[in-house]
Amino acid sequence: MTDKIDIKLENSGLTEEEKKLFSDARPQTYEPYSEKVEKFANWARANSLWILGFGTGCCSIELRPLMSARFDASRFGIAGRPTPRQSSVFVIGGYVSVKTLKRIVRSYEQMMGPKFVIALGSCPANGGMYFDSYNTVNQLDLYLPVDMYVTGCMPRPEALLASIIDLQDDIKAGNCDSANEYVKNFDWYKANQKKVIKNWNMPDYNW
């Protein structure tokens, strides 16, 4: 991977004028600190998961009761954030259409590491009831690394809470390395994304 860092991104979707405005650097993997520091950092990360407020499909309706008094996700350190720059968890709420996938990729790349993806519902896993749609991708993990799948159509907030607790356990155990996976397999993910997003008019990596 390290030898690829010097290669600049092509940004071929941009015009010459726009190329000057965007970065062409490749993303880099996150190098962990020493074991003890990393353990503490993981504990801190697991207890302050901030969710990006971007509902991609119908399952994102389950994010609303999650924050309200009955399920009260705040007790797990979860907060909703309005911008990808401040959030660490991306909950893909339901089906992913091609138009949304473009925005998802853009938001995901803008998120600060370490970042985690929870895919909610059947549709991101295998297409769900939209498996034969002309506009809905069937496997989200071709385009983004996914840490946790929650199946159901749609899952209850309890299921989402359970998945978040599982995700916290995984993070504390140091198993959630998906942001690095994305960087390591960047070319593969990017080729898959460009295969379905045909009007690619943004930089290859949205810093």
Add this chain to the structure above:
Amino acid sequence: MIDTLLQQLEQRFAISNINQGRKGLTNCHVDKDKAESMLRELRDKHDYVHLSFITAIDWIEDNIFTLVYMLHNFEQNHSLSIHVDLDRDNPVMESIHNLWAQGWTYQRELKEMYGIDFPGSPRVDEEFCLEGWDQMPPMRRDFDTVTYSEQQFGHRDGRSTEDPREYMRENLYPERGGDAK
């Protein structure tokens, strides 16, 4: 009241295939040339002030697209659905964005999903939902969405489908000899 209106329309615009749908809904057919003036008159003189939607039906066997304009009269709580047949090989229709401002959104969507053209409608050639679409319009019935989805988005192994009827026969009512009646 509705009957006199329909008689008037029959005389003036030669509407055909008049039939009663559910309560408070009447369907009728009108020629493509007369549709716009009829919609205008319904809106201005007969209180059908609300355009609920415009949609299209693909009658591929008859080589016809049927446009459906659904108008509503709040005074009498009555809906009138007006069907207009277009040639499937050259589907062009007069734009009604001057009558109802929301019409251009529907027309833009119909252009993208069915390929029906509405010359003069604002932004009708821009992409609506499908960005970078390079196939035939996807809501046409000759578009093979399963094959396209398979080619474009792949398919995850392990997905299986049960026919509910067969499943119930075998698993819920085995004592009836596989007959679920």
